[in-house]
Amino acid sequence: MSKKKSSDNFEEKLTRLEEITALLEKSEIGLEDSIQIFEEGVKLSKECLSILENAELKVSVLKKELNETNQIDDDTN
């Protein structure tokens, strides 16, 4: 479950990283703010890389006799 959460956040983190780079490039913000969001960016980069490094493909097989009950075999590889 925790893995699912981290991958949920992954896209948001990546989007935020993109935002941060764009913000820094604009250079309209002051030094203190720049450094603050730069630090945030570094943190996010590390988190994203760590999520990617630790990711394991999850494979589940939908039960054949599924009659619209959403049962999923937890055949996690």
Add this chain to the structure above:
Amino acid sequence: MIDLQDQIFSVSELTNTIKFTLENSFDKISVEGEISNFKNHVSGHWYFNLKDEGAVINCTMWKGVNNYVFFKPADGMKIIVSGRITVYPPRGSYQIDVRSMKTAGIGELQAAFERLKKKLLAEGLFDTEYKKTFPQFPKKIGIVTAVDGAAIKDMISVAQRRFPLAELVIVPTKVQGAGAAENIAANIGKLNYLKDIDVIIIARGGGTIEDLWAFNEEIVARAIFKSKIPIVSGVGHEIDFTIADFVSDLRAPTPSVAMELVTPDVEEIKSFIMDSYSLSCNIIDRTLENLKSEIDDRLNSYVFRYPFEKIRKFSQMVDLNIFKLNKQIEHKIISAKNKIMMLNSLIESHNIERTLQKGFVLIKQNSKFVMRKKNYNSQIPAVIKFYDGEEEIK
């Protein structure tokens, strides 16, 4: 020998004789003809006519047998059926009990393909306006394929390599033979029911046109079109195009490529992150560099470089004024001196001694010179001063 002309049969006798004769004579036959009046009965049996320009013959194909037909027969389709002639005495009719069925050559399948393609194209099922977009980072990828095929193994390994953050939800599906089309369509529906699936892959490895035929069936096309989830098709090899490919939101030449198309590459994401990181570093470095040089500029400015300059300027002014002052004072002193000297010489000219030398005398009373008669007091002693000495008068 019985003379048939002389014998009188009952209807049943004659019919049974015909049945015996026909069923023995046509026990294993193959017939080519065009399908008409095709009916797929709810019981699962098929009823249809086979015809050509001059004749028609009834056909039946029982449920269980027709399971092995990979395509869906339709009116107008040219087929070759194999089976035997059976006679049905209550109706006095004969028919072919069809055991197997195939199209009359590849051209026939091609024609069926073209017919359906034309029909669906006209209905707009291939229109680009209906093509859905794919998420950049799919969390759950639904896969409609056979679990025992090579295709699923390939897809799993592609997903593992490219985007292990995803979850694959495999729906075991019959992708070949009778009922395959229905199964594919139903499983696309199941994945739609789950709601949390981000993208669906329908896939099958390479095979003959017959093997891939399920993906050319209308029911599959309709199910793909109806799906709310974007679908990528990866059926057969590069050269194989199916109706499913045209309806799908994206067509991949193979199952592996289908998986590649829906997953971002983890290496690309990593390099994106690294690029963002180094870009941010550069920006911060540059900002700091700019600010530093701004500070340096200030420090190098005149005021900071020569902080005593102003003081020196002022002290110079002070010095100048002191100098001027001195000069003026000096000047005053000199003129005073001159005046003194002048006065001195004046005094010199009036020197008493010189007057006395000429023979004049001075009278002093009480140590003061008496210059006028009214100041003279005859009652007190006086001193007469001569040039060469003083003489007291009593």
